[in-house]
Amino acid sequence: xxxxxxxxxxxxxxxxxxxxxxxxxxxxxxxxxxxxxxxxxxxxxxxxxxxxxxxxxxxxxxxxxxxxxxxxxxxxxxxxxxxxxxxxxxxxxxxxxxxxxxxxxxxxxxxxxxxxxxxxxxxxxxxxxxxxxxxxxxxxxxxxxxxxxxx
Amino acid sequence: xxxxxxxxxxxxxxxxxxxxxxxxxxxxxxxxxxxxxxxxxxxxxxxxxxxxxxxxxxxxxxxxxxxxxxxxxxxxxxxxxxxxxxxxxxxxxxxxxxxxxxxxxxxxxxxxxxxxxxxxxxxxxxxxxxxxxxxxxxxxxxxxxxxxxxx
DNA sequence: TATTGTTATACTCTATAACTATA
DNA sequence: TATAGTTATAGAGTATAACAATA
Numbered sequence: 001x002x003x004x005x006x007x008x009x010x011x012x013x014x015x016x017x018x019x020x021x022x023x024x025x026x027x028x029x030x031x032x033x034x035x036x037x038x039x040x041x042x043x044x045x046x047x048x049x050x051x052x053x054x055x056x057x058x059x060x061x062x063x064x065x066x067x068x069x070x071x072x073x074x075x076x077x078x079x080x081x082x083x084x085x086x087x088x089x090x091x092x093x094x095x096x097x098x099x100x101x102x103x104x105x106x107x108x109x110x111x112x113x114x115x116x117x118x119x120x121x122x123x124x125x126x127x128x129x130x131x132x133x134x135x136x137x138x139x140x141x142x143x144x145x146x147x148x149x150x151x
Numbered sequence: 152x153x154x155x156x157x158x159x160x161x162x163x164x165x166x167x168x169x170x171x172x173x174x175x176x177x178x179x180x181x182x183x184x185x186x187x188x189x190x191x192x193x194x195x196x197x198x199x200x201x202x203x204x205x206x207x208x209x210x211x212x213x214x215x216x217x218x219x220x221x222x223x224x225x226x227x228x229x230x231x232x233x234x235x236x237x238x239x240x241x242x243x244x245x246x247x248x249x250x251x252x253x254x255x256x257x258x259x260x261x262x263x264x265x266x267x268x269x270x271x272x273x274x275x276x277x278x279x280x281x282x283x284x285x286x287x288x289x290x291x292x293x294x295x296x297x298x299x300x301x302x
Numbered sequence: 303t304a305t306t307g308t309t310a311t312a313c314t315c316t317a318t319a320a321c322t323a324t325a
Numbered sequence: 326t327a328t329a330g331t332t333a334t335a336g337a338g339t340a341t342a343a344c345a346a347t348a
Binding site for chain 1: 265
Binding site for chain 1: 340341342348
């Protein structure tokens with residue numbers, strides 16, 4: 001096997017493991033919050049709402065568009081987990097967790113802390129080893145990749 | 152901070168890094184094959200076609216539905232990278248790389264071997280450390296997750 | 303004029319179901 | 326009857342563009 005083919009195979013193996021592990025983490029989170037009848041995107045939003053937050057800011061935290069947050073807010077409101085409360089700037093609506101929402105938020109966090117495969121399948125030492133390697137990989141990327149094609 | 156919140160934060164940090172690293176790997180591959188004017192799904196298929204392969208088998212390799220492979224084959228055929236050749240069992244069509252397809256396949260593999268961030272941002276030692284950690288994470292999952300909700 | 307949230311729409315990726323031609 | 330490939334369609338997830346209210 002040529003050296004180029006070896007390099008390719010190494011990159012492919014790591015890529016597949018990385019993608020598989022990420023999908024595993026996503027599926028794991030979906031399963032945990034699924035027991036609370038929450039789709040993962042709503043669960044992520046609930047976790048992000050540590051305090052009343054303008055919808056625009058939530059979009060920033062979730063790294064998505066404002067228009068997508070509208071749907072998230074609708075879903076959370078239907079479930080009685082948040083209220084839209086007007087801000088002092090009357091263009092702004094704050095998403096504020098209800099009592100039920102705060103309860104669900106705690107359950108989500110407890111469920112992850114108690115059952116996540118990231119905690120159960122890796123020892124603290126393994127996580128401590130893993131993190132800097134992943135950081136090395138994503139280094140040079142800010143929240144939005146600045147110039148992906150030119151890298 | 153309570154221990155549950157600490158556990159949650161640890162899981163979240165690892166999850167974000169994992170997902171970020173996987174997205175980074177995907178974007179990197181897309182950028183590499185983008186220079187060959189290939190979308191990532193077609194590039195993956197070209198790489199998988201080491202020899203003439205029934206479309207059904209390609210679906211298995213790419214872990215997707217037969218119907219999706221039809222579109223991939225159309226795209227590759229339009230670009231002159233594969234031919235559909237009838238099999239001995241006349242239900243079967245083999246996807247066979249053209250000369251141009253074989254050339255592109257080599258370019259994809261060379262591009263990855265030469266430029267992948269998985270190779271440039273990690274030393275061989277780091278990759279050797281990373282792999283078993285990721286394997287530990289995805290362990291217990293067969294190709295298709297058997298019972299995600301019950302895990 | 304610029305910004306917030308909303309709406310309507312569109313796009314990407316992928317699957318399901320029904321169809322045909324073989325076997 | 327079962328399987329290979331195709332087609333049409335649908336769904337999830339997310340973005341873009343235009344809009345009303347407010348600043």
